[in-house]
Amino acid sequence: MRKAFDASFDVPDGYLNTASIGIPPTDAVRKVSEAVERWGRGSDRPGDFDEHVATARDAFGRLIGVPADRVAIGASASQVIGLVAASLPDDARVLVATDDFTSVLFPFAAQADRGVTVTEVDLDEIGERAPEFDLVAVSAVQSKDGRIADFEGLQLAKQEHGTRVLLDVTQAAGWMPLRLDWADWVAGAGYKWLMAPRGSAWLAVHPDAPRPVPHSANWYAAEDPWEATYGLPLRLSGDARGLDISPVWLAQVGAAASMEWLAGLDLAGVAEHCSGLADGFRAELGMPAAGSAIVSVAGQDAVAKLTAAGVACASRGGQARVSFHLYNTAEDVERAVRALL
Numbered sequence: 001m002r003k004a005f006d007a008s009f010d011v012p013d014g015y016l017n018t019a020s021i022g023i024p025p026t027d028a029v030r031k032v033s034e035a036v037e038r039w040g041r042g043s044d045r046p047g048d049f050d051e052h053v054a055t056a057r058d059a060f061g062r063l064i065g066v067p068a069d070r071v072a073i074g075a076s077a078s079q080v081i082g083l084v085a086a087s088l089p090d091d092a093r094v095l096v097a098t099d100d101f102t103s104v105l106f107p108f109a110a111q112a113d114r115g116v117t118v119t120e121v122d123l124d125e126i127g128e129r130a131p132e133f134d135l136v137a138v139s140a141v142q143s144k145d146g147r148i149a150d151f152e153g154l155q156l157a158k159q160e161h162g163t164r165v166l167l168d169v170t171q172a173a174g175w176m177p178l179r180l181d182w183a184d185w186v187a188g189a190g191y192k193w194l195m196a197p198r199g200s201a202w203l204a205v206h207p208d209a210p211r212p213v214p215h216s217a218n219w220y221a222a223e224d225p226w227e228a229t230y231g232l233p234l235r236l237s238g239d240a241r242g243l244d245i246s247p248v249w250l251a252q253v254g255a256a257a258s259m260e261w262l263a264g265l266d267l268a269g270v271a272e273h274c275s276g277l278a279d280g281f282r283a284e285l286g287m288p289a290a291g292s293a294i295v296s297v298a299g300q301d302a303v304a305k306l307t308a309a310g311v312a313c314a315s316r317g318g319q320a321r322v323s324f325h326l327y328n329t330a331e332d333v334e335r336a337v338r339a340l341l
Contacts, residue, residue, distance in 0.1 A: 001026075002327050005265055009327040014335050017312040019143060019171060019294050019323035022195040028257035032197065035253045047226065049249045052256040056190075059259035060202040063194075063267075064169060064186050065179035072203045072243035073252075077170050077189040078103035080203035081137070082110075083212040083243060084166055084185050088135065091115035095133040097123040099317065101143040103189075104168045108137060127153015131161035140172035140180075144316045146278070146294025146323075148172075155182050164209065175274040175293045175325060177267040184209035190251070193293075193325060195258040199251030205240045212243060220246040270326050277324040277333055284337040294323045302340060309339035 002009045007025040015023065024032075038044045058068040074080035085107035088094070094108045098120040108118045121129050123142060127150035130136045136157070138149050149167070157163040166185040172178060174193030180186050186204040190196030205211065214221060214236060221244040222228030223237045236242035274293035281295055282288065299305075302320035306313045311332075314321045322336055 002329070004327040005270065007261060011327050012310075012312070014309070014311040014332055016306075016322040016324060016328065016332055016336060017314055018192060018325040019146075019321060020192070020314050022174070022192045022325065023327060024195040024197075024254060024258050025261060027261070028195065028254050031257045032250060032254045035250055039250070044249075049247060049252055052249075052252040053247050055256035055260050056196070056200065056252055057202065059256070059263040060173070060188065060190075060194075061204065062263040063173045063178065063259070064181075064188070064204060066181045066186070066204045069239040069241075070204045070206070072205065072240040073247055074201040074203055074243075074245055075199050075248055075251075076103070076201050077101075077168055077187050078107055079245070080187045080201050080243075081166065081168065081185075082107040083203065083215060084137075084187075085111055085116075086215055087210065087212040088114075088116055091117075092135060093133045094118045095126065095129055095136045095138075096120055097126055097138050097142065097149075099142075099144060100139050101168070101170075103170075104137055104139055123147050123149065126150055127157065130154055130157035130163045130165075133163060135164040135166065135184075137166040137168075139168045139170070140178070141169075141176065141292060141294065143171050143294075144321070145296035145319075146171075146290060146292035146321075148290075148292055151180075158182065158184070171294065174262055174270075175267075176271055180204070182206075185212075190255050190259070194255065194262065195325075196255035197248075197251040197253075199248035200255040203240070203243060205243070214243050216245050217242075218244075218246050220244050265326075273326055274324045274328070277328055277330065278322075280330070281322065281324070281333045281336060284333070285340060293325065294321065296321050297340065299340070305339045306336060309335060311336050311339055 169188040190200035191198040279289040297320040
């Protein structure tokens with residue numbers, strides 16, 4: 001059992017794979033387990049989960065710096081990003097980063113039959129090239145290697161050229177302090193750095209951004225969900241809740257437990273801890289500091305070496321990927337370094 005930032009984690013030594021699956025605090029595990037037990041007894045009613053949905057929605061907003069009424073709930077990053085992609089005008093020009101995660105890329109590429117074009121450039125060129133396009137869609141932190149997007153350049157392109165910006169914070173929110181109230185859309189899945197169960201995701205919508213078409217319009221997106229279970233007319237909420245899907249209940253229970261705690265932390269301290277471990281790991285391997293919690297390690301046998309040493313990692317783009325969250329320690333760094341040197 002590990003203690004980190006006043007929470008307990010049953011995370012094994014050498015677990016450096018948060019970029020694939022985040023490990024929740026034991027309190028969140030307990031709350032989800034209790035919810036499963038209540039489900040097995042038939043003790044819950046649908047309305048009992050509304051509090052968890054509201055708590056997680058508010059926490060996501062706090063973690064990215066926007067009010068809760070801008071935030072819609074979803075089930076995966078691609079699902080909420082797809083709302084934006086499907087609502088783009090015909091012939092829209094979209095700029096993306098080469099080799100970004102496909103949950104960011106595919107929703108826009110799938111709009112090709114409407115004349116939507118998707119152009120890939122290196123992440124380092126995103127800010128510079130943004131004014132040439134209608135929309136930039138990019139991960140705030142790259143899944144494959146931890147590189148960080150040019151927030152300043154994107155914000156400038158939006159302000160001076162009207163370029164719309166969609167950011168996927170799935171690999172950033174939870175360890176990186178974020179203030180993204182300027183972005184048009186901010187998407188994020190909960191099962192990595194937010195330490196929530198899979199099946200939880202959110203989309204923040206700027207008040208001045210085009211409102212996505214609610215292609216999955218349903219009763220839970222109504223102004224009063226419990227009055228809107230049957231019949232027309234369409235009566236969706238006027239704020240971002242009008243884009244909600246019906247919640248994945250158990251996922252929202254876990255999300256509320258993990259994220260309310262996380263949103264109350266000093267995220268600058270969390271970032272210093274996570275990126276500090278990652279940069280310490282980099283230094284031991286002769287790599288320059290990057291200020292990111294994700295590190296990509298070259299070497300044909302890097303994954304095999306790490307795995308043999310009991311380090312949980314991932315293989316991405318032919319390299320080993322390790323990732324450091326708030327429950328990791330210097331001992332995890334040492335274990336990984338010994339495996340590779």
